[in-house]
Every structure is written in C-alpha cells, then in structure tokens.
Amino acid sequence: MTNKQSRTAPPAFDTSVPHPARVYNAILGGKDNYEADRAAAEATIRAFPGNVQAALANRAFLSRAVNYLAAEAGIGQFLDIGTGLPSADNTHEVAQASAPGCRVVYVDNDPIVLAHARALLTSAEPGATSYIEADLRDPVKIIKQAERLLDFTRPVAVMLVAVLHLIADDDNPYQLVNTLLDAVPAGSYLAVSHLANDLYPERMTELARGFNEQSPVKVTLRNRAEISRFFDGLELTDPGVAQVSRWRPRSDLEAAAPAILWAGVARKPA
Numbered sequence: 001m002t003n004k005q006s007r008t009a010p011p012a013f014d015t016s017v018p019h020p021a022r023v024y025n026a027i028l029g030g031k032d033n034y035e036a037d038r039a040a041a042e043a044t045i046r047a048f049p050g051n052v053q054a055a056l057a058n059r060a061f062l063s064r065a066v067n068y069l070a071a072e073a074g075i076g077q078f079l080d081i082g083t084g085l086p087s088a089d090n091t092h093e094v095a096q097a098s099a100p101g102c103r104v105v106y107v108d109n110d111p112i113v114l115a116h117a118r119a120l121l122t123s124a125e126p127g128a129t130s131y132i133e134a135d136l137r138d139p140v141k142i143i144k145q146a147e148r149l150l151d152f153t154r155p156v157a158v159m160l161v162a163v164l165h166l167i168a169d170d171d172n173p174y175q176l177v178n179t180l181l182d183a184v185p186a187g188s189y190l191a192v193s194h195l196a197n198d199l200y201p202e203r204m205t206e207l208a209r210g211f212n213e214q215s216p217v218k219v220t221l222r223n224r225a226e227i228s229r230f231f232d233g234l235e236l237t238d239p240g241v242a243q244v245s246r247w248r249p250r251s252d253l254e255a256a257a258p259a260i261l262w263a264g265v266a267r268k269p270a
C-alpha cells in the first residue's frame, strides 16, 4: 500500500505475478490460473483455512442476490462490474433462469477475463449479454459503453461483488459508486460484497498481508460501517448488511459457511 503507482496501474497480461481474477479462480478450484496465482491463493488459505468455503459462499451470495433481483424485485438489466472468470451460476444464467429477457453487461479490467468472455456471452433470446473491458475507476466509460445494451431510463442492478476491496481509498471508491448510481433511475439496485477487517480480524489482517505482499493489485479490507456507507441514501433490502452467508441463505448449510465478506442489496429511492 506504499506504492500508489502499483495500486492504480491497470494489470497487464503478466503470468509471473498474481492477478485477482486468476487468484480467485485458483481458490475456487478453477484451471485458469498460473503458479504465481496459486501461490497467492495458498497464502490466503494459510491465513484463513476456510477461504475456499468463504469464496464459494460469496458465489452463492451472488447467485441469491441476482435471483432476488430478477425474480422478486423485477429487475431485467444487470451491470456486473468485476465479473471474474466464468464460473458456475454466472449472473446472466441465474437472471435468465427466472426472467429469460434479462440483459447483462459484464465489466472487468483483467484481459484474461476478456479472453474467456465467450462463456459469458451465451445468452439465449430474448435476453442478451455483452462484455466491456474497462476499469471500475472509470465509471463514465463503463456507463457510456453499457448504454449500447442497457436502457438507462429503466432500472438497472449495479453488481459490485467482491471487487470494491480491490479499490484503494485513494481511488475514491464511494465516489465511484455514487457516479454509477447517479446514472441509473429510481428503482435501480446496488448489490455489494466486500472483504471485512472486523470478521476474524487477526486472520484477515494476515490474509491481506499475504496477498498484498505478492499482488500488484492490493486489497483494502473495510469494516461493516465503512461497507455500509456504500449504501448511503439507498433503501437496504432485508436483512441489511450481513455476512455473505447470512444474506437470505437458502439452507442452514449455506448460512453456516464461513464468511469473511459483508454483503447487502439496496434500492435507489424515488
């Protein structure tokens, strides 16, 4: 965190250093990662041995949140920023299972995600998906390009799942979220999950230290109050800001998963 340049430089396709998308893929047991990614993944698992289950719990939150938004809140448009490599239950698959006409724009700044994006573009009619290679720190570019597929006069769910902790305080994460929310109308939603420093604090400090020692893209842990601030001015859906595994779990098993991220879903009021 001492090197601002390394925090803000966009990641190049360099397999000798870990990249967040590939480290996450390694934690989830995927095959699209390299030695440096696996070493960083192992450092996080050494610090927090439940990290594989915790990553799965975050994916399960993403799936439940999308299902809630498409099936219960009537949202038909999704802007999924910090998509990650294709995995089980990608946003469009979950959304279109409830409402086939859903449109999803995926955004990531890691070229490796772009290289695998075909799997995210498998939408059947009447829905549609597209992919933008862009950085969350340039929300104006994201909105401009997303307008090709999404209608910004109608509600949009802005998904920022496990990505805001990769935005340093110096990059004004609250301002970035506000810019995105200013572009969407009332009735739109924000869904966030974010690594915590007030859950398992000692292990999480070690997890962040181990990751940041190896990765040019640094992680910034935040506490529940700081993460709740992303929802300022919005109406939080029950149960409010909760551990990922406790956000509307579908079973006791889901609720019992170790959770190191806070999560919430909230609606933009009129």
Ligand SMILES: C[S@@+](CC[C@H](N)C(=O)[O-])C[C@H]1O[C@@H](n2cnc3c(N)ncnc32)[C@H](O)[C@@H]1O
Residues within 6 Å of the ligand: 020, 021, 024, 058, 059, 062, 081, 082, 083, 084, 085, 107, 108, 109, 110, 113, 134, 135, 136, 137, 160, 161, 162, 163, 166
């Ligand atoms: C931990 S993964 C989360 C993937 C997915 N959202 C999930 O929760 O399963 C974080 C993703 O955010 C992407 N990312 C990190 N910083 C970003 C930025 N500044 N702009 C856009 N994407 C970013 C990474 O490349 C990675 O794919």
